[in-house]
Amino acid sequence: MKTVLITGASRGIGRACALAFAREGYAVAACWHKNEAAARSLLDELSALGCDAELYRADVADPAAVEAMAAAAEKRFGHIDALVNNAGIAQQKLFTDLTAADWDRMLSVNAGGVFHTCRCVLPGMLRRHSGRIVNISSIWGISGASCEVHYSASKAAVIGFTRALAQEVGPSGVTVNCVAPGVIDTEMNANLSPETLAALCGETPLCRIGSPEEVADAVVFLCGGKARFITGQVLKVDGGFLGG
Numbered sequence: 001m002k003t004v005l006i007t008g009a010s011r012g013i014g015r016a017c018a019l020a021f022a023r024e025g026y027a028v029a030a031c032w033h034k035n036e037a038a039a040r041s042l043l044d045e046l047s048a049l050g051c052d053a054e055l056y057r058a059d060v061a062d063p064a065a066v067e068a069m070a071a072a073a074e075k076r077f078g079h080i081d082a083l084v085n086n087a088g089i090a091q092q093k094l095f096t097d098l099t100a101a102d103w104d105r106m107l108s109v110n111a112g113g114v115f116h117t118c119r120c121v122l123p124g125m126l127r128r129h130s131g132r133i134v135n136i137s138s139i140w141g142i143s144g145a146s147c148e149v150h151y152s153a154s155k156a157a158v159i160g161f162t163r164a165l166a167q168e169v170g171p172s173g174v175t176v177n178c179v180a181p182g183v184i185d186t187e188m189n190a191n192l193s194p195e196t197l198a199a200l201c202g203e204t205p206l207c208r209i210g211s212p213e214e215v216a217d218a219v220v221f222l223c224g225g226k227a228r229f230i231t232g233q234v235l236k237v238d239g240g241f242l243g244g
């Protein structure tokens, strides 16, 4: 049985990924951070699907916590075949209001977290000459977004990281790709006004925002056999928002 480790699995896109991988027959190692109730309800849902699953609490910005999580998951499941780096935070602020602490936290969770998990999980993949890594970036990491300079920079970093690591570990049978979601219906967007949401839908060729499940489908695809010759790519799941 294949095992996937998913960060930020308690809510939103990560939770949809956990359920989608479970339906594909994967065992799921699900990382959460602050929301224990959501994590426990995910475990119940996974168990109801007959999935072999375990929860791990870790702040992905903390290298020691990530090391402990990866070691525990490898011991429990024997191997990690796919790693989905989904955990992330967002914040809207004028650039001139950003503090050094805002910058450091954004970069250490959104980009640092990807580094820490890959550093811990890759050695096993390299030993087995097989593995799939999918990093969740954002369309704002491609185009940049006003009032989200630190978020956009962190997501652009994830894209650069993905392209470079894909080149380095391709010869060892490991693929590394990015999914760049557009506006997706999760708690991360709970503060968007109905007017802003309507404007975003109006600018989207498919005329709506996306669902977490639609992002999860792309992630599962990139981890599956049908994506075996795809690496170093950034797959936009944005209803056409950014164009080609």
Ligand code: NAP
Pocket (backbone or CB within 6 Å): 007, 008, 009, 010, 011, 012, 013, 014, 031, 032, 033, 034, 035, 036, 038, 039, 058, 059, 060, 061, 086, 087, 088, 089, 090, 109, 136, 137, 138, 139, 180, 181, 182, 183, 184, 185, 186, 187, 188, 189
């Ligand atoms: P969400 O609903 O806010 O959920 C965020 C998840 O990340 C939660 O499970 C949370 O865990 C976890 N998390 C946050 N900080 C963490 C940390 N330091 N360590 C470990 N886990 C942490 O967000 P979402 O919308 O599903 O977003 C998921 C990913 O997609 C993020 O990387 C985000 O940047 C990206 N994305 C989202 C959108 C969108 O429109 N929603 C668009 C483009 C990209 P707890 O709840 O347990 O703390």
